[in-house]
Amino acid sequence: MANVQASPATSAAEVALSYPSPLKEFWQGFSHNKGAVAGLIFMLAIAVSALLAPWLAPYSPIEQYRDAILTPPAWMEGGSSQFLFGTDELGRDLLSRLIHGARLSLLIGLTSVVMALVPGVILGLIAAFFPKVLGSLIMRLMDVMMALPALLLAVAIVAILGPGLVNTMIAIAIVALPAYVRLTRASAMTELNRDYVTASRVAGAGLIRLMFVCVLPNCMAPLIVHATMSFSSAILEAAALGFLGLGVQPPTPEWGTMLASARDYIERAWWVVSLPGLTILLSVLAINLMGDGLRDALDPKLKRAA
Amino acid sequence: MFAFILRRLGLLLPTFFGITLITFGLIRLIPGDPVEVMVGERTLDPQMHADAMHRLGLDKPLYLQYVDYLGNLASGNLGESLVTKESVWKEFATLFPATLELARMVMLFAAVFGLLAGVIAAIKRGSIFDHGVMGLALTGFSMPIFWWGLILIMFFSVKLGWTPVSGRLDLAFDIAPRTGFMLIDTWLAEAADPEINAGAFKDALMHLILPAIVLGTIPLAVIARMTRSSMLEVLREDYVRTARAKGLSPARVIFIHTLRNALIPVLTVMGLQVGTLMGGAVLTETIFSWPGIGKWLIDAISRRDYPVVQNGILMVATLVILVNFTVDILYGIANPRIRHAK
Numbered sequence: 001m002a003n004v005q006a007s008p009a010t011s012a013a014e015v016a017l018s019y020p021s022p023l024k025e026f027w028q029g030f031s032h033n034k035g036a037v038a039g040l041i042f043m044l045a046i047a048v049s050a051l052l053a054p055w056l057a058p059y060s061p062i063e064q065y066r067d068a069i070l071t072p073p074a075w076m077e078g079g080s081s082q083f084l085f086g087t088d089e090l091g092r093d094l095l096s097r098l099i100h101g102a103r104l105s106l107l108i109g110l111t112s113v114v115m116a117l118v119p120g121v122i123l124g125l126i127a128a129f130f131p132k133v134l135g136s137l138i139m140r141l142m143d144v145m146m147a148l149p150a151l152l153l154a155v156a157i158v159a160i161l162g163p164g165l166v167n168t169m170i171a172i173a174i175v176a177l178p179a180y181v182r183l184t185r186a187s188a189m190t191e192l193n194r195d196y197v198t199a200s201r202v203a204g205a206g207l208i209r210l211m212f213v214c215v216l217p218n219c220m221a222p223l224i225v226h227a228t229m230s231f232s233s234a235i236l237e238a239a240a241l242g243f244l245g246l247g248v249q250p251p252t253p254e255w256g257t258m259l260a261s262a263r264d265y266i267e268r269a270w271w272v273v274s275l276p277g278l279t280i281l282l283s284v285l286a287i288n289l290m291g292d293g294l295r296d297a298l299d300p301k302l303k304r305a306a
Numbered sequence: 307m308f309a310f311i312l313r314r315l316g317l318l319l320p321t322f323f324g325i326t327l328i329t330f331g332l333i334r335l336i337p338g339d340p341v342e343v344m345v346g347e348r349t350l351d352p353q354m355h356a357d358a359m360h361r362l363g364l365d366k367p368l369y370l371q372y373v374d375y376l377g378n379l380a381s382g383n384l385g386e387s388l389v390t391k392e393s394v395w396k397e398f399a400t401l402f403p404a405t406l407e408l409a410r411m412v413m414l415f416a417a418v419f420g421l422l423a424g425v426i427a428a429i430k431r432g433s434i435f436d437h438g439v440m441g442l443a444l445t446g447f448s449m450p451i452f453w454w455g456l457i458l459i460m461f462f463s464v465k466l467g468w469t470p471v472s473g474r475l476d477l478a479f480d481i482a483p484r485t486g487f488m489l490i491d492t493w494l495a496e497a498a499d500p501e502i503n504a505g506a507f508k509d510a511l512m513h514l515i516l517p518a519i520v521l522g523t524i525p526l527a528v529i530a531r532m533t534r535s536s537m538l539e540v541l542r543e544d545y546v547r548t549a550r551a552k553g554l555s556p557a558r559v560i561f562i563h564t565l566r567n568a569l570i571p572v573l574t575v576m577g578l579q580v581g582t583l584m585g586g587a588v589l590t591e592t593i594f595s596w597p598g599i600g601k602w603l604i605d606a607i608s609r610r611d612y613p614v615v616q617n618g619i620l621m622v623a624t625l626v627i628l629v630n631f632t633v634d635i636l637y638g639i640a641n642p643r644i645r646h647a648k
């Protein structure tokens with residue numbers, strides 16, 4: 001990589017000392033991956049429309065236009081420029097529902113990632129620092145959770161807690177937890193053998209300082225990559241739960257819930273089925289592309305691995 | 307080898323008991339009174355309520371209830387459905403072949419096309435084909451499969467009329483279930499009575515195609531990606547260069563020297579896909595009204611049929627850990643380094 005491109009005027013000693021800033025180095029690695037940049041741009045667009053949904057969306061997501069039920073998209077025969085992406089079975093504007101749905105999907109994704117990441121990191125660090133009793137207890141518990149298929153476990157949790165936005169987030173976070181614990185433990189275990197950790201110990205650093213100030217920052221790269229990937233699977237799982245009728249309840253415009261109610265119109269109105277699913281696919285794909293780019297930029301060891 | 311299997315078994319048992327703890331706890335986490343939930347009535351006579359508590363063993367301390375639960379499991383008693391009054395085990399055993407048949411078709415589809423795409427992409431690294439396959443694989447990996455199913459139904463079933471929309475077999479056929487596998491049953495039926503059952507096998511196959519593609523999309527993508535990267539790694543090995551240098555044909559180098567060695571990690575990934583498959587089966591079976599255990603569990607959840615939910619999940623989880631155990635053992639057989647690692 002051409003990280004250091006010194007002009008001929010600078011002396012050799014200066015070249016050796018002028019490292020690019022970490023941020024710049026990261027961006028060089030990331031922007032090298034065209035797909036990742038495309039994913040980033042798409043997700044920025046989704047995030048902006050989610051933030052500005054009430055102002056961007058042409059209509060209210062739950063307002064029903066009874067005389068315009070199942071209007072095709074504007075570019076189709078019979079469509080009108082009034083409803084750009086057409087309307088659904090109750091005459092609600094599809095574009096507005098998709099824009100408002102972005103809010104919900106991003107909210108569920110972000111919240112469940114944080115809800116899994118924070119306890120996952122803490123448990124993982126504990127497991128790495130006390131490998132004998134506490135560590136193996138935690139890891140056995142995680143093994144058990146890993147044995148249950150993710151979606152099935154989420155479905156079971158929601159079935160017990162009852163459907164809804166908050167419970168969806170809790171279920172997805174619980175399902176995502178074991179991977180964070182394992183990842184943190186594995187990277188912390190390798191770091192624990194390094195000299196700098198011993199040095200800090202000798203210098204008298206306490207347990208909390210060792211965990212969060214010494215070791216954790218050095219485990220961040222794989223964690224950030226994994227958090228990105230689990231953000232996309234959280235969106236997929238939330239949509240799947242919504243589709244099964246166990247997630248966010250109608251009339252809230254959640255992408256998966258929209259698909260579930262559109263199922264009956266599969267023969268008459270392709271747009272009601274296609275557009276929400278396409279939005280899910282593109283968002284998840286964009287995040288996964290970003291994840292690939294992040295891995296290239298942050299974690300050279302994993303580069304080009306599947 | 308024997309010690310290795312024993313060691314793995316030693317890891318398996320705590321996991322299994324952990325799962326029984328979860329399924330046991332799941333039922334007790336339901337908000338509200340368990341008897342009211344089970345009976346479905348709000349105001350019960352206190353005496354009847356106490357009787358029901360006693361009959362269900364819910365008046366005992368929690369640890370004794372758990373011991374009872376384990377005892378029931380050990381004697382093969384998985385309880386009975388609140389709705390159908392059938393034993394949970396019997397329902398599971400009746401519906402499982404449908405899911406197994408689907409899963410086998412899925413793995414066949416995903417393995418054949420995934421390996422093929424991965425191998426070609428690795429050989430033609432950097433080509434348009436490589437970029438195309440990897441792009442498609444990432445798309446497949448990101449696919450909301452419930453939507454994918456609807457799109458395929460919309461196109462192939464509704465628009466073109468090529469495949470049926472749902473179920474395992476057309477209602478016009480009356481096939482006696484012998485093995486539970488529709489492809490085998492229809493084959494046997496056609497052989498026995500070609501007049502009445504003509505076309506039954508083809509019909510069963512047509513019912514199977516779309517669900518298999520839908521459920522196979524993610525495993526296909528994962529296998530293609532893994533095969534490609536594993537192939538690229540092995541292609542760099544010295545023995546591959548040696549094989550080429552001594553003048554072996556390119557096909558022999560690729561399939562005998564490279565692919566065989568590249569397969570080990572791919573096989574592990576395939577084994578790990580079983581969990582994904584069981585989760586995906588819930589969605590796929592719901593979309594295609596496929597009468598397997600995925601749909602059974604979702605139906606049980608919506609009917610609040612708790613014994614089915616509890617022990618159905620236990621069965622599925624047990625299945626997943628058994629498959630992972632088998633993969634572990636096979637991996638140990640294939641790779642002595644794993645077997646002897648501590």
